[in-house]
Amino acid sequence: MSAEAETKPAQIIGVQAINMALMEAMEADPTVLVFGEDVADPEGGGVLKCTDGLSTRFGDHRVRSTPISEQAIMGAAVGAAIAGMRPVAEIMLMNFISVAMDQLVNHAAKIRYMSGGATSVPLVVRTLTGAGMSLGGQHSDMLEAWLAHTPGLKVVIPSNPADYKGLLLSCIEDDNPCVFIENSTLMYTPGDAPPPGYKVPLGKASTPRVGSDVTLVSYGRPVLDCIAVADKLAAEGISVEVVDLRTIVPMDEAAIFASVGKTGRVVIVHEAVKRFGVGAEIAARINEECHGQLKAPVGRIGAKYSPVPFSSALEKDYIWTAAGIEAAVRKVMG
Amino acid sequence: MSAEAETKPAQIIGVQAINMALMEAMEADPTVLVFGEDVADPEGGGVLKCTDGLSTRFGDHRVRSTPISEQAIMGAAVGAAIAGMRPVAEIMLMNFISVAMDQLVNHAAKIRYMSGGATSVPLVVRTLTGAGMSLGGQHSDMLEAWLAHTPGLKVVIPSNPADYKGLLLSCIEDDNPCVFIENSTLMYTPGDAPPPGYKVPLGKASTPRVGSDVTLVSYGRPVLDCIAVADKLAAEGISVEVVDLRTIVPMDEAAIFASVGKTGRVVIVHEAVKRFGVGAEIAARINEECHGQLKAPVGRIGAKYSPVPFSSALEKDYIWTAAGIEAAVRKVMG
Amino acid sequence: MSTQQNFPAEPGTAELRDVYSRVMLIKMTDERIRRVIRSGRIATPHYSPRGQEVIAPSVCAQLNPDDYVVTIYRGLQDHLAKGVPLKSLWAEYAGRATGSCKGKGGPMHITHPAAGVVVTTGIVGSGIPIANGLAWASQLKGDGRITVTNFGDGASNIGAFHEGLNLASLWKLPVVFVCSNNTYSEHTTYEKVTAVKRISDRGASYSMPAVTVDGNDPIAMWKAAHEAITRARSGGGPTLIEAMTFRFEGHTNGDDSHYIPADVMAAAKEKDPVPRFRKLLLDGGHATEAELDAIEAKIKDDLDEAVDYALNSPWPDAAELNRDIYDEEIEA
């Protein structure tokens, strides 16, 4: 084994990170419950194997495969949370929250407030989504803007295995309802394994690349392309800072404003449909708070205003591209 | 009867405007169907009487009271529309679309696209909402941002009886799924009755007040306060233009940019939660398109980041106020 | 750990008097609420339980304080039968800081964990899946609690009902599903929207014991509830109770029931459960006129006090707008 290989941390993928976080959380806290379609071991421990081994280790009273009944799943999470448990419910794909929106937005998000703080709902919803795999219009949507517009929820979208693990643990420990959004591609993308016990606080952005000319604000899968573009442009002498938000609610606005204050130029990149997306709020906030400091209009990249197309020929042009990010950076550079 | 009274058009309220539009549409086109909870005459013609008289006149085959089954209602609308009808489904209150979101966003909005244009879904969903009546957290939400972020839907929010009528007729004639959002207060607020056959095209803003110093961009119930503030400030010599968007999708951006191009100052006002709301997209677009022309940062007013409180003591401070609009106008005036 | 009280399978004098007191508390509170709303001193939607008062007390009198109740907008009967204090209830109706939800939730969302009232929802059917979650937690903790959830006949046609009853049956959850069948959903009759003769017939879809009972008969209601509660508490799983009743006061304030044929309303009022219950107590020698009058007098005093308390309570402070959205205060 070479010296280099020795110092390089082990690589894991998102699926493993999720599994590690759930194992640790269930081990540490007997009130943590895991349930959803196919999650128990007789069902294979989840279609992606995220929950593999949990029911064997912690028992089928705490880890349960459910019927295809998203309202019942989400409602059970709400009730169990009110009764003092820490349910981690899986909604197999994010589009399916559309059948459970009532429980999520009218109940999970609002019960603490409507009860005047008499009850609270410390649940986690894990859900998977993302374009780029030819899954078509009903299996790929990024709907975080709906959730961010729903006060009472926290919304988390990590970009790498270490964050998957660290943020999921924080969601489970958090006393508020958290929606944890996993990406179909990232779940198989390797990254550095975090040390045991690793946790990432909610509401704190990371800065995978430090730079001084332009800020890229992003989250989730496009962060990888932001980093690639930053590295490419560094060779040309364009210094790009990449801010990975990690959580949409609460949002680390201080990190955004600090970076934009430094660079004066910013491009926001997300996978979701651009129009009325999270990027609109970020852009509006930057324009409000960094008004005198902007050297160019805020750039925004998101998916086209359309359902997600099936054909790979269309899908690749539907979402962001590295080339598009690069072009946007060059544009704000003037 | 005085001469003045003779020239003043008759006054109607929103409820009557809706009823007139439905009557006209059902009369003109036998494929128009009306259904939802309590809408037929044996059930009183709707809880607000919007659909009063329809089932008696057009028969209970075309006008049907349904079970409390919003998924079944929305699904029936999708299917009937595909089969060539023009269903107008009522979802009693906007919060209840949360139980029917799947049919609305995964199906109504996407079916034309996913079928490559082989089918289309010309349905209308009428729904009621709005704060200010102490209906609490689950009966008052403005959720138009969710719908606007869902490509394939059209989204309409009128501010006065004439527009209620004219826009509803346009929605029914439109070949796309339209969500028509009524406001609980406006439904009882009188306004000029439109002439028979009156129609308002989708995607065209109106300008109830023309001005040159500041633009107020709004829609729905806050438009009334925008107008009141414009009138008040006119007396002080501040000239306020009020742009009433009327439709959120498609949005009359040309009207917004033209007005802001003229005034250089703009405040956006809506009832929905400000954060991640429709105003964020409008602000982002103005900053993108009117970059050099802005004399002050774009102002934004919306509800606080919280569920809708029950107590009138809190509810009044939760949403926009006329005083808040006035202060925002003065602020952008510098 | 929930105290395992032993309630008799049939109500005796003590039980009937207990239930009756709760029934009268509900009836008189509802009447007072409607009066105060009409007077303009409180502005809120209100869903009267007048005519349906017997159901909740017959169930709740057999529950422990820490058993959970999940109810709906028409929930006053559950709130009071389960023991939400009159003062915090009234203050919530009045939107005051001293209300059970600090004025933030309102009558449609009354919450009082000390009385076991943990969820009141305004969305038809949505309490059902939540009740499962509460019951699942009890099952896991082995705390002996059961969960009762109330909903209307109209709710039996919504998806959440189906998903909820299926899961409860599969997981043998300690839940009692109480459907108060007043034969109307807002303005619509049962037959027009429900493709089954009795809602209890739907129990078979979930292999769940289900029964239809006269919800205006305190003895029949007690017995049905006793069986269901015993089943839930002993690990036998859920039960569906369809309690037949009627509502006399319109769906909500302002609704004059114009869509209910006069003869139907008249026949229903003939069966008003409250005078019927009073007669049962008197005829059966369970109580004297004087004793029953004393109950009413006491409730009247309590109501006077509660209304006074509510209307003289402070409004919530604007700072409350920033609280209880999350565990930590935010700038809302």
Added chain:
Amino acid sequence: MSTQQNFPAEPGTAELRDVYSRVMLIKMTDERIRRVIRSGRIATPHYSPRGQEVIAPSVCAQLNPDDYVVTIYRGLQDHLAKGVPLKSLWAEYAGRATGSCKGKGGPMHITHPAAGVVVTTGIVGSGIPIANGLAWASQLKGDGRITVTNFGDGASNIGAFHEGLNLASLWKLPVVFVCSNNTYSEHTTYEKVTAVKRISDRGASYSMPAVTVDGNDPIAMWKAAHEAITRARSGGGPTLIEAMTFRFEGHTNGDDSHYIPADVMAAAKEKDPVPRFRKLLLDGGHATEAELDAIEAKIKDDLDEAVDYALNSPWPDAAELNRDIYDEEIEA
């Protein structure tokens, strides 16, 4: 106006041969799809109907071309049985401009109105309420059409099923609800998630005629479908058919069915409906080996041609991104 064809209550030779041809078309197309996907020439999720081929043809052979079919992700059997042309189907699988949805929808959303295939959905249960809408339109127009909607056993636990069957029964809609019960929802067994012995028992909740039938038996399936179709077409309202079957190829490509016990799979494969059907035709003198071989040969040729067509078709143009979102083209 839908042509009122008269199909016999029991299938004769002609009917059985018709059904068998469709069955074989489904089986061979599915096998080819899996082969082409494995070869890497097409990248798409695919939900194999292998093992379930008899159900859809037994129904669709008794439908008119303009009758509506609503189906789901596992819908290949319905698409083919109802007559979606192989070329546009294959081109859609390949994401090409010539696909039935121009490559925009993909296999999970195959749409071909000329064949009556108007909705294919990827959301479990969601086709049911939509089927009602189509059927309601037919009822209003008096066009004589009926609507068939297919879904799995797992779908019977979701809210849309409940709401949809209730409404269909109330409005006496001309719908046939076909539940293909393969005893698995993805990796989960029927018993673990369904609190009723037979899904057909749920018909009672909606006062709806319901029947459980061996979905691998073409004669039993034909008869059950005939009764339901006749009922729907004559204004008698909806029927629920639970067709018992099994899937041999995993939930989707990549799934090796590891969660299905080997003996369960072996027993199911013993009952493979396709060889059984072939035997029935031969034993009953309905067809000769040579005739059946000719059917297969023809299908093979058609498949060769369709695959070729699909893989040589153009990709959709980027301009398509702006089309079909609304009736008018927009800058997406």
